[in-house]
Amino acid sequence: MGTESVWCAFFVSLLLFAITECVTPFLNNYLDASARNSLNAVFLSAIESDQLSAIHHGLAGLELAGIPIDANKNQVLCGRVKKVNNKELVQLYHALSAANVLKDCALSVPNARETVEAVLKQDPIISQNLYFALAVASYLKLKVDYDSFSKALTSALAKDDGVMSLAYGLNAATFLDIKTAEKFSVRIEDLIGQADEVDGRFLVLEGGLSITAFGVHGIYSLADKLNKSPNVKSDEAVKLANYLLSRRNVQSYRDAHLLLLTLKKFASNSFQIPVVFSLASEMSIDTSKPLVIRVSNVLGESVGPLSVTLDTATHTASKEVVASRKALKQLASDKTSTLYEMSIENAKQRGFYKIVFTAGSQDKRVVGTNGASLMVKVMTKVRIENVTLAVFDRELVKPSSPISVKEGSKLGKILEADVHSKMEIRFKITEARTGETIVVHQTFVAFVHQVTHQEIIFVATPDANRGYVFDVDFEKVAKDFEGLSGRYTVRLIVGDAAISYAFDWNLVDVNLRLPSLPSQKIKKSERVVYEKLPEIKHTFREPEKRPPQTVSNTFVFLCAFPLLIVLILWLRIGINFGNLPASPFVLVFHGGLIGIFGLYFVFWIRLTMFETLKYLSLVGAVTFFSGNRLLRILAAKRK
Structure with missing residues (x-):
């Protein structure tokens, strides 16, 4: 009985391990050049604003991106920043943050200490204002009472432990001394615990990108300050990074700044650096060319020496494993030390392949290295062979003398057809490399009228031997041609997501004689009118003709007569105005x-x-x- 329990526990553990491996999150995107350019455009637009908050986030973002500020623009922005109201804490924070980026733009704030310490007297005290106050003190190098701010921050987080309060609280704690800040590290778990998981791949805090990014920045900034690993699991770090990267094309200046700030922290903190596996070559590849992947941090930079291994390469349709446990080589010509290459010669089947990678590193900070997968598409060249066509009497089962056509050429003569005829086209599609007969996703035969360019498209279907057969009875499809006779170009169209190039083959010209269709009267409700309709104008009913003036005057007198009688009676009886x-x-x-x-x-x-x-x-x-x-x-x- 004991042995059975041991084996049962072993298989349960193995099953849990397999499930864990299946759901291990990974990263496929990094902040590439396109996303960087998009963020830079947001920052450049922000510094044109008159709002201090926009100028602050725009300048801070440009500094993170390494884009210098023009000297004239620097002077103009400094002038705007110096107009700040020193008594407003938030405005002072934005002004000092902007001035910290600008050159030769020192702000004189004589009453700064009063503004900073006034936060401690507020009721209620909120962590957001404490962060602003400590940031202002840091910019101005003011010495503050850390114990007072620590007590205030503890009180604020006790009253409000929502995601916004915790995000500002963790960032505020980074301004305190190490001894005072250490007690706030336990709040990291509270913040992560409130994150929502989306699709098994993302972790996001309530409030969206800005709060998520700011909260993550606070977590790792506090961890770096304390030199203490944050209580964040590797999978959670990867999911947080995945969410941030999914918003890399954001257009809000505040979100853009906080996104770039946090991604830089993810790339250069002391504890957890998520790894990104992305395609450096095209998704569509040829078996003769190597597959190149990029293994980097969230900014596309090297994470140091890695041993990258292909775990499996599986054809998604057939589930065939074509490669396993294969080491990748670092690309010798790559100066970024992020590119690795491999070849998949055994991928004989065209279509999509799921490739799973694992990266090994001596750096314990690197996370998200197991079970990362990429989708690639193996392309193949095809040929159209054994092409025959014929026009014959519709009473016959098959043509007596089909005509062969070479691939890529057009039949030299014009075929004649009418409603008593049938047309048949037969062909095979083979892989150029192996000669195997295959079935592709799209095969069409199009009839194009050479004068009106009207197109009638039919589908060619494969038979049991994978040979394509197209036949059309012109009497049955005359309605599709709308009775339009004339010369038609017959085109053979072949396409598939996994072939290197599609075919649009001008096969033959056919002189088609069809009876005219009887004209049908179109219902008014079904008629399509392209001309401008007359404007609908609403008019009231025309007023009736007034009666003669004598009749009107008589009617007025008759209506007023009772009122006249009332007035006379009032005069006879007398009105008691005193009762009013x-x-x-x-x-x-x-x-x-x-x-x-x-x-x-x-x-x-x-x-x-x-x-x-x-x-x-x-x-x-x-x-x-x-x-x-x-x-x-x-x-x-x-x-």
């Missing part, structure tokens, strides 16, 4: 009523319905509000 409350709402309400009736009168004479409704909504709202207030006053007075 002394409130402005009385005047507003009655004025609103008069306005409404007056608006009706104007509507009768001049206004349209829509204009009247617009004015009525304003007057009616005022009348409603004032009437409501008036009724409240009257009700209160009665009580």
Whole structure:
């Protein structure tokens, strides 16, 4: 029973090891010349801005890229930087960061200590402001109370342990002395623990590129300061680097600066340097030419002496392993010490191959060296052989006398065909090197009208012996030709992702006679009209003719007659104006009523319905509000 347990544990361990090997992350991209040029363009654009933050990140990025600043531009930027408000901490940080890059641009900040120490009195204290304050003190070489800042940073991280707070906190800790900063190294694990894994290949912090890059920079900067390995696994370091490199074409100046800053830290820290395996030769290769790969750091630079080994080279379609455990040679003519070459003569099958590499190094900092894979495509040259064609009566099963055509040549005579004819083309596609008959991805026969250039394309299909047969019955496909007679050029088109070059062979000319198709009436809904349609203009219904003025005046008098009777009765009975409350709402309400009736009168004479409704909504709202207030006053007075 004990032996069985041992064997069971052994196989479980072996299985876990195999699974680990399968999912080991690796890098295939580095910051190449194209990405560098893209970042440099972002930096050059940023220094043209009037914002201090843009100038800071642009100048810092150019310094990292090794691009000097023109003397005149240096003077102009220095003038902008010196206009900073010294009492604003963030602006002061950006100004000092920019001035640190510029030549002869020292800033005078008389109240800097007050600005820096004011952060300790804030409530709440946040790690972001502590980072800015310590960075300003570092630029100005101010001596600060490390214990006070350490306590403040501890308090800030205790209240907020989110990714942004931790990223700024770790970077802030790099400005403290070693003894004080050491206690913040435990926060590295907290930050990495909040990273999200994407597709098994990337690790990214919430907040995207800027926070991820800044957090990683803080991790390795603090580790270098303490000379203590960060609590980051090799796979995690590779996944973080993979995410950063996936964003190498970013166009935001802040993201671009932090990306380049962190990639440089990944390439030159004391503990973990991810290795990149990338193709230096074309992805499409020939078996006669060697495959060249680049093994470098994330900046494309050498990581020192390596022993690079090809583990396996596997044909993806057939799963055939064509090479294994083969050492690569360093390219003698390479001055960067990053290029290695190998040949894969046994890759006889065309198509895609997955090549897995391992690199060995004496440098313990190098990570991501196992299980790195690259995809290459082995190309082959092909020939089209045994080409025959014939036009014959459609009642026959096969042609009696097919015509042979040499590869690349065109048949010297013009063939005649009509709806009583069939056309047949037979051919084989073989590999030029081995002579093996193969099936390719694309084989077409195209009929091109020599006058209208109309194309009708058919697919040629292989038979059981891998020979291609194309036959067409012109009576059945006359509709595809739209009844267009005339001379057609017949082209044979052959293409495949794994052949060196495609064929577009002008095979023969055919004089084709087809009956005209009857004209079909196209439905209006299916008709395609390319001419400009008339503009659709909406018009209201024409107003009805107004009645004679006598009728209108009579109608107005009849409408006003009841109001006249009311006024007469009021005069006879008497109006108790003393009962009206002394409130402005009385005047507003009655004025609103008069306005409404007056608006009706104007509507009768001049206004349209829509204009009247617009004015009525304003007057009616005022009348409603004032009437409501008036009724409240009257009700209160009665009580």
